[in-house]
Amino acid sequence: MIDNPFYSHEFHGDYELIDIGRLDLEEGGSIPDCHLAVATFGELNAAKDNAILVTTWYSGTHQIFRDAYIGVDHALDPAKYFIVCVNQIGNGLSTSPHNADGPSADIAMSKFPNVRIGDDVVAQERLLREHFGIDKLALVVGGSMGAQQTYEWAVRFPDKVLRAAPIAGTAKNTPHDYLVAEILNEAIRSDPGWSNGEYKSHTDVVAGLTRHARIWAVMGFSTEFWKQEKWRALDFDSKETFQSEFLEPYFTAMDPNDLLCMAWKWQRGDVARNTNGDLRAALGRITAKMFVMPISEDMVFPVRDCIAEQEMVPGSELRMIDEIMGHLGLFAITPTFMPQIDRHLGELLATEV
Amino acid sequence: MIDNPFYSHEFHGDYELIDIGRLDLEEGGSIPDCHLAVATFGELNAAKDNAILVTTWYSGTHQIFRDAYIGVDHALDPAKYFIVCVNQIGNGLSTSPHNADGPSADIAMSKFPNVRIGDDVVAQERLLREHFGIDKLALVVGGSMGAQQTYEWAVRFPDKVLRAAPIAGTAKNTPHDYLVAEILNEAIRSDPGWSNGEYKSHTDVVAGLTRHARIWAVMGFSTEFWKQEKWRALDFDSKETFQSEFLEPYFTAMDPNDLLCMAWKWQRGDVARNTNGDLRAALGRITAKMFVMPISEDMVFPVRDCIAEQEMVPGSELRMIDEIMGHLGLFAITPTFMPQIDRHLGELLATEV
Numbered sequence A, B: 001m002i003d004n005p006f007y008s009h010e011f012h013g014d015y016e017l018i019d020i021g022r023l024d025l026e027e028g029g030s031i032p033d034c035h036l037a038v039a040t041f042g043e044l045n046a047a048k049d050n051a052i053l054v055t056t057w058y059s060g061t062h063q064i065f066r067d068a069y070i071g072v073d074h075a076l077d078p079a080k081y082f083i084v085c086v087n088q089i090g091n092g093l094s095t096s097p098h099n100a101d102g103p104s105a106d107i108a109m110s111k112f113p114n115v116r117i118g119d120d121v122v123a124q125e126r127l128l129r130e131h132f133g134i135d136k137l138a139l140v141v142g143g144s145m146g147a148q149q150t151y152e153w154a155v156r157f158p159d160k161v162l163r164a165a166p167i168a169g170t171a172k173n174t175p176h177d178y179l180v181a182e183i184l185n186e187a188i189r190s191d192p193g194w195s196n197g198e199y200k201s202h203t204d205v206v207a208g209l210t211r212h213a214r215i216w217a218v219m220g221f222s223t224e225f226w227k228q229e230k231w232r233a234l235d236f237d238s239k240e241t242f243q244s245e246f247l248e249p250y251f252t253a254m255d256p257n258d259l260l261c262m263a264w265k266w267q268r269g270d271v272a273r274n275t276n277g278d279l280r281a282a283l284g285r286i287t288a289k290m291f292v293m294p295i296s297e298d299m300v301f302p303v304r305d306c307i308a309e310q311e312m313v314p315g316s317e318l319r320m321i322d323e324i325m326g327h328l329g330l331f332a333i334t335p336t337f338m339p340q341i342d343r344h345l346g347e348l349l350a351t352e353v
Helices: A062-069 A102-107 A117-132 A145-156 A175-189 A192-197 A202-219 A223-227 A230-234 A239-252 A256-267 A271-275 A279-284 A303-310 A326-331 A337-350 B062-069 B102-107 B117-132 B145-156 B175-189 B192-197 B202-219 B223-227 B230-234 B239-252 B256-267 B271-275 B279-284 B303-310 B326-331 B337-350
Strands: A016-019 A035-041 A051-055 A082-086 A139-143 A163-167 A289-292 B016-019 B035-041 B051-055 B082-086 B139-143 B163-167 B289-292
Touching: A035 A062, A035 A117, A051 A062, A051 A117, A051 A145, A062 A082, A062 A326, A062 A337, A082 A117, A117 A145, A139 A145, A139 A337, A145 A163, A145 A256, A145 A271, A145 A279, A163 A337, A175 A202, A175 A256, A175 B202, A175 B223, A192 A202, A192 A256, A202 A239, A202 A256, A202 B175, A202 B202, A223 A230, A223 B175, A223 B303, A230 A239, A271 A279, A289 A303, A289 A337, A303 B223, B035 B062, B035 B117, B051 B062, B051 B117, B051 B145, B062 B082, B062 B326, B062 B337, B082 B117, B117 B145, B139 B145, B139 B337, B145 B163, B145 B256, B145 B271, B145 B279, B163 B337, B175 B202, B175 B256, B192 B202, B192 B256, B202 B239, B202 B256, B223 B230, B230 B239, B271 B279, B289 B303, B289 B337
Parallel strands: A051 A082, A051 A139, A139 A163, A163 A289, B051 B082, B051 B139, B139 B163, B163 B289
Antiparallel strands: A016 A035, A035 A082, B016 B035, B035 B082
């Protein structure tokens, strides 16, 4: 158990740590007492048919959804819906390498087992059913790795997902995206301070985490974001300060092993694992009404890859998000981003299914 | 002086090391005895009007041009033209950090001064004039950093350049491209074996050079190259072996400081330095007939950036190269690449100017 102030209620506000018990993993091994960090918004109605599941991305937590995506002025409206935001395993709030303790102390740090997107979805389904008594979801929505979980939900539990909105992510990770995650991983692992995952503090790995942040500078935005100096609109006076005062503090606050745990999952996201490798068959299982929502300038999950999958999902619609920030447009910093998300999610939620 | 077998006649065949004397540099300092490694093909005619200058890219040498671009079956035909391929300063064959010796011994390794694209072009102009008596070039052509040199020639010496073909490169480097080069640099510099540029052998930096190669795997090709497993056509049986047996040996054979020297130049290529920062004015100076030749799937010098500049070059034409390999399509490995290059260069050379 490593003390890291980033993963605290002080930084992350209210959330509940819910013990879902032992979670056996696809790759073998298990998490003896899997805790999911859950933030909820709104009330579950008597019919239990107003539940929305929000999934999290690499490096992300429920915080960004609470602060930017969820509210009475958004499609994800807690006055109408019971919104359950579940932090993914390994994200530092739910059971993760850096915080595994108690019965899970034996899998802390470098001993943490490999977790798959499917494990998260199984854990979330158990949580919703056993803890909240939720059997059907009005919507599953998430961005990036959250989109991977969204697809996995729609394929694995078609009867439970009425609507689904994968934003800026794919159902089957591409080889290029695998390589992107790999250079992020190598930036961390190549830091001697990482010590094969047995560092004493995340600050021992600050050099690797900083290089990792700089790779995000290259892949996370768009070429036009940099060319048009869009960071000026975010109140930075140079591309260097945008990196040193925004991107680098963002990532260097995090736990290296937690990032590596999430990246391993991200690299291997693939709904076709449910259908012996047949992606078309997997996507053909989806009965949810799905809006596939790529980001126009995304270099991590390019539009082209998202469209190729959308075309295999019965009855789905392509809803492009125009966003010069590229993949990290997901941070919902630009004023034109959330209105697009809200419009599409609002339409999706209004669709009878 | 570091012994590195890659930079030898055994690997690079015939080339001449030509001493052009002291080269004063834009950034201050100088190279006391600048040697340019030059490979020529064909004969200069009596009118001295059949000379073509070929410039080199980051990590590249004259070798790739000799082996793939130049020949009687190519537009760059040594039966018609006198083709002068000049290795850029810092590329390991011309004066470079790892080979600076004799009068230049004081600027070896970490003491090597910063060199700009403009310095290369000034050196090349001196070489052509003093050594070969060439005053006008029928064509200047190069890819990537070679395109940067091509643009610099056309802007700096408009009277000397009749035709110009920048392939897969820009006249002014973009901020995003700067960041790409920076993560490549950091991969090298973060290797403890680099020792602030004072390593004893390039093999001390093999870990950094390997990470550097893996970043090229992400940026150097296209997402579709990986998705469609185009490396199969190059006789590799997995994306891992394509990296470990092709990309990694390619880059780990090279000298780290030489790569850093070239990257510094690459990051700062900007013809607007000739016109007080006014890019339009700089490109407006060009009188050469210019074909701007971006590669369709290029992530390092994206088509969009190339087109924006082409539109500012009077009388220029956009000639897109369709190539799924992306930027490293420049290696001319795929069978459809050279026919496109030859067609466009052939047309350009046939254009009366």
